[in-house]
Amino acid sequence: MLEHFFTPSSVAVIGASTNPEKVGHQVLANLLQGGFKGRLYPVNPRAEEILGLRVYPELTAIEEPVDLAVIVVPAVAVLGVVEQCAEKGIDSAIIISAGFKEAGPEGIERERRLAELARNRGVRIVGPNCLGIISTVAEKSGSALNASFAPGMPHYGNIALMSQSGALATALIDWSLQQNIGFSKFVSFGNGVDVGVVDLLRAWEEDEDTSVIVAYVEGLPDGPEFMRVAKRVSRKKPVIIIKSGSTQAGARAISSHTGSLAGSEQAYTAAFLQSGVIRAHSVEELFDFAVAFAYQGPPRGRQVAVVTNAGGPGIMATDALERAGLRLATISQETVERLREGLPPASNFYNPIDALGDADAERYRFAAEMALKDENVDAMLALLTPQSVTEPKQTAENLAAVAAATDKPVLASFMGGEAMAEAQRVLGANRVPNYPYPERAAAALSAMADYQQWLQEPEDEIRTIQVDGAVVEAVFAAARREGRVNLGETESREVLSAYGFKFPRNELARTPEEAAEIAQKIGFPVVMKIVSPDILHKSDIGGVRLGIQDAQQAQDVFELLMLRAKRFMPDADLQGVSVQQMVKGGREVIIGTSRDPQFGPVVMFGLGGIYVEVLKDVSFRVAPFGERHARKMIEEIRSAGLLWGARGEQPSDIDAIVDSLLAVSQLVTEHPDIVELDINPLKVAEAGGGAVAVDARITITETPPEDERARGRQDAS
């Protein structure tokens, strides 16, 4: 997949320039200096020779076949060149030129035409408005490729990096050179008119040179497809992503940058979690994680041994590990005995293992080796501070040797500057990730442990229940005929009942007398609610009354509710008052869904009342999901203890909540025209008692899903 982008045997540079200041010159120079061994064809009608290469006046003048075109001509000429590529039979092109979507209305139109042309003529495109592609090794051709205008060629390594931002990419490459971090592949895909995150994930899935995939992403055009592919790829190799725009202001910046509404932060978090993607929150974290995964394998568990030559840093590391969700391993009696034999009596033989400030390289090696041999230890964090007798370089070499001899991950934090520089270089060269502070090492180790857990978890199996979809469609169609997108309570009930939800008994009363009659039939006490398609928040206008005890009260409340509604919303269309059976007892939970612009339906769960409204104690998943994630959603909220039965209360019916979450997940997946859905509250009885939806609300799109899909297709073009 995308082979010609990474291992071409011949490359044409269209817009190659004689002027060393021009990008068209730099790209050619990079190809020459970057170790590309295939055929190279500069194309420029006004030059004869550049950097010693024969220049062709146009693409079609090249007699031999060309695998990859690198286009550096001004934006206005790009489409013509792509057309020529198609004629010449070139199926892969990198468009470095800017002047597209990012450059105003004309550019937007140009990009739209480019997308269309590329699709129709079967030319895959990386870019436009990008830095280019670098492959430090290319197995098949045996030559490297630097088809970019990056200021330097990165080192060889096993990290593949993709970036939506070219500018950030140049900074990263430059920094990686200083830090001695190597890459296998590097792609800046710019505006991503064709090749994007998903294509590159697929391309690198089986790439033997790549063991870690790292991405800087601003948005994902096709969330569900991303999740599908990422879920598969992340089972083969770690995928680490930094997603910018995670704050309101950041999201707004992305919106105006890309012209598409950013997906919500909750949706991204849930989507990454559900597809095994490791999320980095800063560029620093991105590389901390990347290096850890590139150099070491993930730990089998969360038990970590800390080896140190100083007490203070050892304690700091302990705090950091605990905070990062890792455990300090309990050192076995056997190991403690061995450590006693080799370390001074004042040492700490328990975790954190302190070999003391006067530890030389050999003593440190001994401590590290013993710790790693312990059955209870899954990973090690090795700390070193520069003290008077410390031998940093020798210690680093010893640690590297110990790390090489085990399959347990070893991460180091050799703290210090000048005195540690040499040691840090030794660690890097020997693939022991080193971090300036233990906190960063702990975060990386935690990401590795999470990844290992992901690898061990079985697929979340999505099961569906039999439903009568026609009922739902009929309700939606009826509402649309009346030009409504907000379903009334009765309609929402009908839809949810089709998916197995139970509701309290209720009936609509149009007069006070009817209200009394219905209440008598249902049995007191009852709940009464105003019914109007125009009033969405009934309780805000005092439109709900609980605990009505007798027929007289029912009549009075009917009039009261109607009066209030008329006073607060004189224009509202009032249909009457719903008289409902009052559900007593049980824990109130809320299930809601919202359609995310990038990932589609996202389901929310929380406990009713202040837990959602004030404490925002909620969890999210992208639908569809299976039972495992439904249970995790419940476990994730901080107030979950209340459901399990706190302070002697009976536990709630967790299974009923799980079933409800799964039913909602299925409903919003099968009916993509549901844009908002709220079941608030769902009353959950004690274990075995089931759950009843007391109130529900659904908002649908104006047009049926087929039209929506058609609109979506249009958008994509």
Next chain:
Amino acid sequence: MIVVYVGSTEPYSGKTLTCTVLGIRWQRQGQQVGYMRPLGVMPTRIGEELVDEDAAFVARQLGLETAGRDLCPVLLSPDLCHIDPATARKRLEKSFAAASAGKEVMLLNGTGSLLTRGTAVGLDGVSVVKMLDAKAVLVTRCTSFLDGDSIIAAQRQLGDRLTGVILNRVTDSARQHVEEHVIPCLRDRGITIFGLLPEDTVLHSVTVREVAEATGAEVMCGGDGMDGLVENFVVGAMGVEGALRYFRRTTRKCVITGGDRSDIQLAALETPTECLILTGGMRPSHTVLARAQERNVPVLLVPQDTLSTVSVIDEMTGKLRVREPSKVEHALQHFERHVDLDLLDRTLGLKQ
């Protein structure tokens, strides 16, 4: 000549639209139709002349060449001087003679409530009806039993000159009540009900073009989206997730927000939106503009801030009037569907 006074017991009930619809109907039947508004309260300048805005509109729709002075002989507004009843009466008689010359039907467009408006200058609806020997048709909004009162009061004043009533803008939920209680009560008193017009989406919306004109907006992109009908106005000042939620629930809307709120703008474009008004003169990012074009949603740029924009719109929608020729045709169909116009013609004694 048959003189028909279209009046009401309240302002903004649909008198002007009814005049337009009846005038067009009768013209199509081949009648010579004249029109005037005895008393105007909405002066507007056309050329050098001050005329009543509504009257000018109806005359244009009917293709009449009546001089502005005769179209609306007496114009009152807080800024214009008061005139004495005798002068007012003289002017009306003179203009009526001019406007009705050679006509078979003469439509008189009432102003405000026929019981009160114009009483001080002697040109209240009841007096005009008597003065010009007209037959009255009432157009009244009706939502509850209480609305019957003023109709009955009008009948007391007009007597046999009242031919019947058209109940306008009856909401779905009020319909049953009106049919079961209000109409029987009126019929018992011998009042003819010509029809019951339900609330109509098209008629009570404004077009994006009208919004643009009212706000004096620069249209950044428009196309045929300018004919879109706006029913709801929403100010986008919340966070994007709240906005998305709210916007999804509100259809046929115009979203008013700052030019720098690209997130709100995109949320609006993701949901059923007829147009975007960007305030503060801040231009949107070109990517947003491109998306708006793709979705065929007009983007209007106004120099004033959100608050003043809202008040301009508030003023416009408060006295929502049909001003678009396309809406007039729609209104005619709406009347034909819900009002027994043949009965109305017969009652007025029009030739069939």
